[in-house]
Amino acid sequence: MPAVTMTVNGVSRSADVEGRTLLVDFLREKLQLTGTHVGCDTSQCGACVVHMNGQSVKSCTCLAVDADGADVTTIEGLANGADLHPMQKAFREHHGLQCGFCTPGMVMSAIDLVNRNPSPSEGEVRHWLDGNFCRCTGYHNIVKAVMAGADAMGGGS
Amino acid sequence: MDDFQYHAPSSVDGVLSALRGADDGKVLAGGMSLLPVMKLAMAAPSDLVSLRNVPGLSDIEDHGHCLKIGACCTHAQVAASSVVRERIPALAAMAGRIGDPQVRNRGTIGGSVAHNDPAADYPAACVGLGATIITDRRKISSDDFFGSMFETPLEDDELVTAVCFPIVDGAAYAKFENPASKYAVAGVMVARDSDGVRVAVTGAGAGVFRVAEMEAALADDFSADAVAGISVSSDGLLSDNVAGAEYRAHLVTVMAKRAVEACG
Ligand SMILES: Cc1cc2nc3c(=O)[nH]c(=O)nc-3n(C[C@H](O)[C@H](O)[C@H](O)COP(=O)(O)OP(=O)(O)OC[C@H]3O[C@@H](n4cnc5c(N)ncnc54)[C@H](O)[C@@H]3O)c2cc1C
Ligand code: FES
Ligand code: FES
Numbered sequence: 570m571p572a573v574t575m576t577v578n579g580v581s582r583s584a585d586v587e588g589r590t591l592l593v594d595f596l597r598e599k600l601q602l603t604g605t606h607v608g609c610d611t612s613q614c615g616a617c618v619v620h621m622n623g624q625s626v627k628s629c630t631c632l633a634v635d636a637d638g639a640d641v642t643t644i645e646g647l648a649n650g651a652d653l654h655p656m657q658k659a660f661r662e663h664h665g666l667q668c669g670f671c672t673p674g675m676v677m678s679a680i681d682l683v684n685r686n687p688s689p690s691e692g693e694v695r696h697w698l699d700g701n702f703c704r705c706t707g708y709h710n711i712v713k714a715v716m717a718g719a720d721a722m723g724g725g726s
Numbered sequence: 727m728d729d730f731q732y733h734a735p736s737s738v739d740g741v742l743s744a745l746r747g748a749d750d751g752k753v754l755a756g757g758m759s760l761l762p763v764m765k766l767a768m769a770a771p772s773d774l775v776s777l778r779n780v781p782g783l784s785d786i787e788d789h790g791h792c793l794k795i796g797a798c799c800t801h802a803q804v805a806a807s808s809v810v811r812e813r814i815p816a817l818a819a820m821a822g823r824i825g826d827p828q829v830r831n832r833g834t835i836g837g838s839v840a841h842n843d844p845a846a847d848y849p850a851a852c853v854g855l856g857a858t859i860i861t862d863r864r865k866i867s868s869d870d871f872f873g874s875m876f877e878t879p880l881e882d883d884e885l886v887t888a889v890c891f892p893i894v895d896g897a898a899y900a901k902f903e904n905p906a907s908k909y910a911v912a913g914v915m916v917a918r919d920s921d922g923v924r925v926a927v928t929g930a931g932a933g934v935f936r937v938a939e940m941e942a943a944l945a946d947d948f949s950a951d952a953v954a955g956i957s958v959s960s961d962g963l964l965s966d967n968v969a970g971a972e973y974r975a976h977l978v979t980v981m982a983k984r985a986v987e988a989c990g
Contacts, residue, residue, distance in 0.1 A: 700826025
């Protein structure tokens with residue numbers, strides 16, 4: 570079995586995995602980081618989005634072995650103790666979630682957007698969230714939350 | 727998904743020998759087409775040979791008359807590249823509309839052309855712009871490269887290393903997209919150059935195709951009106967729950983008009 574080592578939320582983690590082990594399964598099952606969700610088997614829903622080397626990726630469509638040596642951030646890596654990340658706070662304040670299933674992926678995707686484009690327009694936010702599906706909210710409050718989170722981030726994470 | 731032997735060689739030669747040593751080896755680039763297919767058990771290769779450690783496949787070079795884009799350049803990289811945006815803006819715009827941001831962060835040009843999905847955008851960009859596909863052993867013109875669904879002349883152990891796009895006088899891509907996946911229901915790339923006009927259609931048929939009648943009409947009169955009355959036959963076009971063949975045929979004309987208008 571191949572061994573992989575990657576930095577996850579700032580900590581170096583190693584494990585033996587199968588070639589076919591997906592990054593999301595490595596995170597959820599080997600590391601017990603269950604904040605990253607799986608909402609589909611067609612690579613379309615975005616519930617599984619994490620950051621890999623500073624970019625948002627679908628962890629359900631990436632092999633753990635292909636992430637060997639990478640720097641990975643999951644939803645669990647955002648808060649500083651009890652102090653939530655500004656984007657997480659914005660989702661809470663603006664009612665950007667209902668069941669919360671899509672939320673980890675939404676937040677990780679939104680932070681990648683703001684890192685590239687510190688003050689996105691509403692249209693840019695909607696377009697960027699193309700790959701994040703939400704079955705509950707109707708998106709309006711998610712978009713509001715992302716706009717507010719972008720303001721609160723003041724141009725970058 | 728069935729397990730497989732994983733390889734991550736650090737040279738093109740290493741990739742080729744890993745492929746040759748495997749029963750049914752496949753190259754793994756961004757994995758945004760191959761892994762979904764494997765997850766649905768529609769493919770079960772014995773070996774995957776990752777390109778992640780092969781250097782030099784992610785460069786974008788300006789060769790004056792053409793841009794050479796390395797096979798591992800992601801869609802996000804092509805969309806954001808200042809060279810591509812300046813020299814072939816239609817190509818950067820097309821890449822920026824593939825899938826969603828996370829698909830663009832991982833998916834590559836080499837994977838897209840090698841996969842030759844009938845609804846993918848790059849086949850239309852390559853055929854429309856008259857690109858050349860470069861492999862470890864030969865150069866293949868786009869007109870010869872893209873066959874029917876998922877077919878290409880690539881050998882089992884052949885690696886796409888780059889794609890060269892000639893600089894044209896003007897080009898634009900118009901796509902009617904599937905609202906969920908963003909794949910093309912019908913996408914048309916129109917390119918104009920001193921040699922003439924090329925019109926390439928993806929999404930509508932079993933593979934990318936050119937529309938000779940539109941090309942001839944546009945060579946005479948480069949205007950949306952010149953193609954407004956030309957329609958492709960719906961015989962052999964795709965039909966699914968999103969759009970029937972006749973509707974796709976109609977969309978080809980509409981997208982062609984929009985692309986011509988956007989060429990300015
Ligand atoms: C949700 C979703 C939406 C999408 N929407 C679109 C869309 O709107 N438009 C669009 O065009 N595409 C779309 N795609 C497909 C996406 O663009 C893929 O990234 C791309 O088609 C394949 O590139 P890849 O690097 O991921 O290749 P992989 O999945 O790694 O490989 C695909 C195939 O190509 C082979 N291959 C890869 N690289 C090479 C190489 N250098 N030489 C030889 N063979 C190679 C592999 O062996 C495999 O058979 C979408 C995908 C998803 C999951
Ligand atoms: S779980 Fe749906 S895109 Fe990854
Ligand atoms: S809050 Fe339930 S899916 Fe988005």
